[in-house]
Amino acid sequence: MHDTDGTQGRRFGLPTATALVMGNIIGGGIFLLPASVAPFGTVSLLAFAVLTVGAIALALVFGRLARRHPQTGGPYVYAREAFGDFAGFLSAWSYWTMTWVSNAALAVAGVGYFHVLAGSSASKTGDLVVALLMLWLPALANLAGTRWVGAVQMVSTVLKFIPLLFVAVVGIFFFDPSNLGSFADGGHSWGSGLSASAAILLYSYVGVESAAMSAGEVRDPERNVGRASVLGTIGAALVYLLGTLAVFGTVSHDKLVASTAPFSDAVDAMFGGHWGGTLIALAAVVSIVGALNGWTLMSAQAPYAAAQDGLFPAAFGRKRRGVPTVGVLAAAVLASLLTVINYTAGINGVFEILVLITTFSATVPYLLATAAQVRFLLEGRRDKVAPARFVRDMVLALGGFGFSFWLVAGAGYAAVYQGVLFLFAGIIVYVWMAARRPAGETADAPVAATAEAAEAELVG
Numbered sequence: 001m002h003d004t005d006g007t008q009g010r011r012f013g014l015p016t017a018t019a020l021v022m023g024n025i026i027g028g029g030i031f032l033l034p035a036s037v038a039p040f041g042t043v044s045l046l047a048f049a050v051l052t053v054g055a056i057a058l059a060l061v062f063g064r065l066a067r068r069h070p071q072t073g074g075p076y077v078y079a080r081e082a083f084g085d086f087a088g089f090l091s092a093w094s095y096w097t098m099t100w101v102s103n104a105a106l107a108v109a110g111v112g113y114f115h116v117l118a119g120s121s122a123s124k125t126g127d128l129v130v131a132l133l134m135l136w137l138p139a140l141a142n143l144a145g146t147r148w149v150g151a152v153q154m155v156s157t158v159l160k161f162i163p164l165l166f167v168a169v170v171g172i173f174f175f176d177p178s179n180l181g182s183f184a185d186g187g188h189s190w191g192s193g194l195s196a197s198a199a200i201l202l203y204s205y206v207g208v209e210s211a212a213m214s215a216g217e218v219r220d221p222e223r224n225v226g227r228a229s230v231l232g233t234i235g236a237a238l239v240y241l242l243g244t245l246a247v248f249g250t251v252s253h254d255k256l257v258a259s260t261a262p263f264s265d266a267v268d269a270m271f272g273g274h275w276g277g278t279l280i281a282l283a284a285v286v287s288i289v290g291a292l293n294g295w296t297l298m299s300a301q302a303p304y305a306a307a308q309d310g311l312f313p314a315a316f317g318r319k320r321r322g323v324p325t326v327g328v329l330a331a332a333v334l335a336s337l338l339t340v341i342n343y344t345a346g347i348n349g350v351f352e353i354l355v356l357i358t359t360f361s362a363t364v365p366y367l368l369a370t371a372a373q374v375r376f377l378l379e380g381r382r383d384k385v386a387p388a389r390f391v392r393d394m395v396l397a398l399g400g401f402g403f404s405f406w407l408v409a410g411a412g413y414a415a416v417y418q419g420v421l422f423l424f425a426g427i428i429v430y431v432w433m434a435a436r437r438p439a440g441e442t443a444d445a446p447v448a449a450t451a452e453a454a455e456a457e458l459v460g
Helices: 014-025 033-040 043-068 075-083 085-118 124-143 146-174 190-205 221-250 253-257 262-271 275-308 325-345 350-361 363-379 387-411 413-425 427-436 444-454
Strands: none
Touching: 014 146, 014 221, 014 275, 033 043, 033 190, 033 221, 033 253, 033 262, 043 075, 043 190, 043 221, 043 363, 043 387, 075 085, 075 275, 075 363, 085 124, 085 275, 085 325, 085 350, 085 363, 085 413, 085 427, 124 275, 124 325, 146 221, 146 262, 146 275, 190 221, 190 387, 221 253, 221 262, 253 262, 262 275, 275 325, 350 363, 350 387, 350 413, 363 387, 387 413, 413 427
16 A cells, blocks of 8 residues: 555554444443433333444445445445445545544543543633643544554553443343333333434444445455454444443442443442542543544545545545545644634534534435445446345345434434535535536546456455
8 A cells, every 4th residue: 555655554454443443433422321321211222232233234235335446435435436426525525524523522522531530620721622632642643654543543442442341241240130220211112212212322333434434544455344344333332232231230220310420330339439430431531532543534534535536625635654644634623623612612502513413424425325335236237246145235235224314314303404504515615626627527437447446356
């Protein structure tokens, strides 16, 4: 893998690619999830299981698509190959905005855990400094090259996995069924409780596409992208499900509903004292920094792929040490600006609206990618589809599309409304880039040529 500066980048192996998927899926939200879904009863555990099936189907679809197009850009590449430049641009634009806005949200969320860990009190200036450090330290790791990105991702994934797995495993020995509460709680039927809890849990699996998005940096992407996507999703699902079950069984239901630190309460219930808060705060900080490290890389990959095709400014298409440096810097700067606005502008609701936009923006590339797979399958061309596996791949593609559509529905009216407006704002960027292209030149040919060269065995 040679960069635009003439150097050779270092590619991720399967373990690092799997850690990237797990690290991006598991951010800081897991540490509040049990309390968030507790009001709906233990039916939320069923919602976790249903969502896991959908997420794995989506991971398998990305694996199949990566065999067809093993290039950096993932969902962008698939959408553009199937539906043309405009769909590809919308996928890249939507994914890009989602990454840097959510990075700002992650950094702000990490400040609270940092105070618990450091024993410090909140202050506007101090909080802003901590949040900016959480954004720029991962950015510097990315700028140092893919070797450092992989190292940070592996270490952070292991460090955050250990305490969460500890709670899940040890919680079995302290499990008390009387703590669980009822199957459907809060006056909900089990069906409405399932849907309501699923709406909260839906975005816990955003990040399943991480290996596909960085396919160009993965060794043997035709094989390893699919494996990393599935293994990372299953690993994250086990942490989510077992951890939530352990908390449900160790913390009484009435206390869990009001808890602001459910994993800390679980550790305190198991062993007494209050050291659980510090332990979980440490795990949360590590988890958030690891997620920021992975998402910073993701924020550069979609614009990098689009820039290679003339759909984003050319500066986004240059790499140093395996990393698109302009994309990393742009994402860090934009996330920093949002963070500064959050702490200093005092404009109520601005940051919350932008976070809502990310919930919708994350789903647009998923819908386009799964629809691309459906198109490839329905076209029935021998160079696109292996007939013996048509039914299996179609079921997976439709399942992934349905899961993505459910993500959109679960986002809520406000998120979809704001997200669509922000998505359409990108059209002017597309028009600007199209106007800069020489007359008569299209960006479609490079993808087709690259795809044809890359596709020896497409769905085998």
